[in-house]
Amino acid sequence: MTTEVADPASSAPTVRQPGLLSRVMSGKTGPVAVMLLLILVIWYAGAVYLNAPRLIDGYERNDTEWNFSQLTDDAWAMERPILPAPHQVLIEMNDTIFGKKITSKRSLVYHSWVTISSTLLGFAMGTALGMLLAVGIVHVKALDKSLMPWVIASQTIPILAIAPMIIVVLGAIGLTGLVPKSIISMYLCFFPVTIGMVKGLRSPDPLQLDLMRTYSSSTSQVFWKLRWPSSVPFLFASLKVAIAISLVGAIVGELPTGAQAGIGARLLVGSYYGQTIQIWSALVTASILAGLLVALVGVAEKFVLRHMGVIHAGGAR
């Protein structure tokens, strides 16, 4: 059959439509879909490769006949695989996200909410602390000299090492639950905020500062009318990093609490019992959450920068 599909574009003879492929790939969906497909292929292949030795051992012990398609089928359907297949993770996520009441201890929504709430609290505290430090560093010479080395040193301490200590110490003075986890988030996320904010507050060019000087304006006027607005694009760039590592901090903070609740708890419980599917579904959920949080900051950034008219900064164009 050679039915020519009537192409509406062909009636306009001079306009040559670009090929379907290049049209799809020029958008955002095309490349994203291709990447996703690639990851899935590698993931499935990896599941076979990693799970095969144990399966083959089993076949040989039981003297079962096996071929390659048998092997892949089994590798993608194990109960405790080394690497679960994507669809296993999806089914588990579907079960625990939509299949359980959100108040249930087995619901991923419940655990996500626990993690998100300490992420957001930690993010808010970290942002406030980061901004405060930045304002101090920019305005007080002594702080610039004395504080900056400490700020940088604070990030060279591995968080995994001090997280249990923070939890224990705060627990001893009666702080448990949300706050200690948020403090670990804060500890991680104030850093990019300070660095970005210091850079932003120092970004006005000399002429813009000279102008303020000619008006003999006060330090606070210079701050509110010049330094602060100049720093906003820098601030948002930092906030995107900050919210992502704030989530990491919250998850790390959940590990030493005896795994009561949160995505970190799911990870820990999963690894106690070799529940790899549970571990992976918690991991995937965490990365989806991270993506959503960063996207949320991105939306706020676009909105604020457009409102400020600074469309050429911060990649909002």
Added chain:
Amino acid sequence: MQNVAVKAEPAAANRSAGNSVVETEQLSLTFQTADGPVYALSNVNLTIEQGEFVSFIGPSGCGKTTLMRVIADLEQPTQGSITVNGVTPQEARLNRAYGYVFQAPALYPWRQVDRNVTLPLEIMGLSKEEQAQRAAQYLDLVNLKGFEKKFPWQLSGGMQQRVSIARALSFEPDLLLMDEPFGALDEITRDHLNEQLLRLWEKTQKTVVFVTHSIPEAVFLSSKIVVMSPRPGRIIDVIDCNLPADRTLDARETPEFLEIAHRVREGLRAGHSYDD
């Protein structure tokens, strides 16, 4: 002397200083740079009286901007002395004695045009109505009516520069420091603004210090032309220039005008030959 005391009686300080707005004596400024010292100003003696329109003219790099910045207390002289309104430049700056139009527009990109113009007014604490009224008045003066709500990046370079002129005029300082304000404008707009500025100057009796590279512009606007020469930056001629007060752009064809222009040109040439 206490700043507070000075702030309380700026006008008195102004009058007691014999009406000279700027007075420099053997003023020198040397920038220390990585490749050795740059002699930006050398032994500059200059007096600018109340109500004068003084233009600095000279080749690029001869220190015009630097001299202006010293007057504005944005640069510190290395030798000699300077007073502004009879006090130090710093005190004058704290009294908000002058409005400065920079060589580049220096607008704040997150502020719309009208809010760029009201920036100094906000800082000085004028009422909202007063701010709006002044913004409208001075944007009109520089022919930017209708652009109040645009952001700076939506304007051409010349329009941006006009916004910065409106901003400097908006708080109505007695001393205007203008560094090549019309450099980026087309001939017709430039002519228009030249006339506007001249009218404004006559009407308000402001003191204007003006930098330009254009001989006709300098001669047309000024009551005094300061010819400078580079390396080291110094004054090589001061030319009085008293064309009739009610002159129009047509004055540029009169013999008096051409004679002064000729003298400025000779001065600039002489300055250049020193160089070789």
